[in-house]
Amino acid sequence: MFSQIDWDNDLRYEVIGLVTSKQEKNIENIGGVFVVMQYNEKIGKWQVSGTIGGVM
Numbered sequence: 001m002f003s004q005i006d007w008d009n010d011l012r013y014e015v016i017g018l019v020t021s022k023q024e025k026n027i028e029n030i031g032g033v034f035v036v037m038q039y040n041e042k043i044g045k046w047q048v049s050g051t052i053g054g055v056m
Contacts, residue, residue: 037046 037048039045040047
């Protein structure tokens, strides 16, 4: 589904960019989607921070 995955590295946050253009997966008019993840030190795992966006 994704033609490119781009990681922007930081110590506590990860921004994952997913290019979805020219795909036929029921995504209309979106050229890219990004998800922000945050490292949860209490459980020792990465979690989606609730920030999800797109470029129209």
